[in-house]
Amino acid sequence: MAMLAKPAEKTEMAGAQTLRRGLSVLRLLTRIGPGGLRMGEIGRRLDLNKATAIRLTRTLVDEGFVLHDHASGRYRLGPEAFAVGLAAEPSYELQRLAAPTLRALAVESGDTVFFSVLHGYESICLSRDEGDFPIRNQLIKAGDRLPMGVGAGSCAVLAAFLDKEIEDVLRRNAALRAERFPRCTDAAIKRLIQGTRSLGYCVQPGLVIEDSWAIGVVVHDAGGSPVASISIAAIKSRMGAARSAALGNRLVQASRALALLQAQVKNNPDT
Numbered sequence: 001m002a003m004l005a006k007p008a009e010k011t012e013m014a015g016a017q018t019l020r021r022g023l024s025v026l027r028l029l030t031r032i033g034p035g036g037l038r039m040g041e042i043g044r045r046l047d048l049n050k051a052t053a054i055r056l057t058r059t060l061v062d063e064g065f066v067l068h069d070h071a072s073g074r075y076r077l078g079p080e081a082f083a084v085g086l087a088a089e090p091s092y093e094l095q096r097l098a099a100p101t102l103r104a105l106a107v108e109s110g111d112t113v114f115f116s117v118l119h120g121y122e123s124i125c126l127s128r129d130e131g132d133f134p135i136r137n138q139l140i141k142a143g144d145r146l147p148m149g150v151g152a153g154s155c156a157v158l159a160a161f162l163d164k165e166i167e168d169v170l171r172r173n174a175a176l177r178a179e180r181f182p183r184c185t186d187a188a189i190k191r192l193i194q195g196t197r198s199l200g201y202c203v204q205p206g207l208v209i210e211d212s213w214a215i216g217v218v219v220h221d222a223g224g225s226p227v228a229s230i231s232i233a234a235i236k237s238r239m240g241a242a243r244s245a246a247l248g249n250r251l252v253q254a255s256r257a258l259a260l261l262q263a264q265v266k267n268n269p270d271t
Contacts, residue, residue: 021048022056026065029077031143036069036076094221094228095126097261101254102230106131109247111234114140116153118227121172122146123154135212135233147173149189150181152204152216153229158189159196160218160226166193183207201248206236213239217251222262230254 024046029036037045043053057075060066064080095115106113110131116123122145140146148169149158158166170186177184184207196202204214216231232247239247 018056021046021052022060025053025056025060026077026081027143029066029075030081031141032076034076036072036074038073039075042075093265094219094258094262097265098219098228098230098258099127101258102127102129105129105230105232105250105254108250109232109234111135111232111238114153114229114231114233116146116151116229116231118148118157119145121148121169123148123151123157123229133234133238135209135235140208140233146208147176147181147184149173149192150177150184151208151231152192152202152214152233153218153231154216155189155192155204156196156202156216156218156231157226157229159193159202160220166190181208199248200252203239203244203248211236213244215239215244215248215251217248217255219255220259222259222266230258 025042028042028045039053039057040050042048042057043050046053048056057066061068061075061078064078066075066081067078068075095117098115102113102115106129108131110133112131112134113129114125115127116125125140125142125144125146128141140151146154149155149166158169161169170189174186188207192202192204200217202214202216204216206213208214212233213236214231214233216229218226219228219230221227230251232251
């Protein structure tokens with residue numbers, strides 16, 4: 001009987017691997033946006049051989065999760081992916097409520113504004129609004145994930161945690177930070193947390209992307225729990241002390257206004 005269990009176990013592992021690879025295609029196309037990618041680009045970016053990339057992507061096309069533009073040869077998200085997004089939409093109500101404020105902040109500051117949500121031990125960027133002076137080497141975009149504590153917004157959220165919770169988070173993502181964000185050490189993040197608790201906003205001095213400074217604030221849900229962040233990123237020369245303080249206070253104001261808006265929506269859901 002034990003001998004019979006091995007093929008089933010291998011099949012299950014192979015199935016899980018196929019599922020992960022298929023999801024990686026969807027995740028890639030989500031991050032690329034409406035322009036889509038050609039088959040060769042999908043394979044290269046995901047390190048898949050040609051046959052595997054073709055098999056996975058065509059299966060997703062058959063199921064409606066991906067569309068193939070025959071004229072351009074590009075693949076992009078299809079109607080089933082949109083339907084899944086609609087089913088998850090209630091989770092992103094806060095981002096929808098924040099959207100006008102985020103756009104206004106980008107126009108006012110001229111810089112790049114990010115809205116991210118807390119998810120486990122990560123912060124996921126949901127939106128990115130660019131002003132007239134965007135950072136050209138800015139790598140963070142909608143769909144990207146950062147370990148908690150990495151980045152101004154993420155650190156602002158972490159600062160709202162209890163000290164023992166902070167220690168747990170830093171312990172859990174220490175290896176990932178060391179590999180991908182070596183300047184975001186425990187000591188550096190704890191200094192930022194102290195500054196955040198003192199000022200009400202986090203000033204992150206180029207620890208994630210060199211010469212890219214950012215300011216972030218925590219956003220609380222209607223129940224008062226820290227769930228998201230708003231941050232503004234710009235090149236170092238645009239983040240002098242006076243301007244940083246002005247932007248930080250503006251973000252605090254925006255966060256408070258968003259909290260009030262959430263409360264109003266919760267109390268009057270039909271308005």
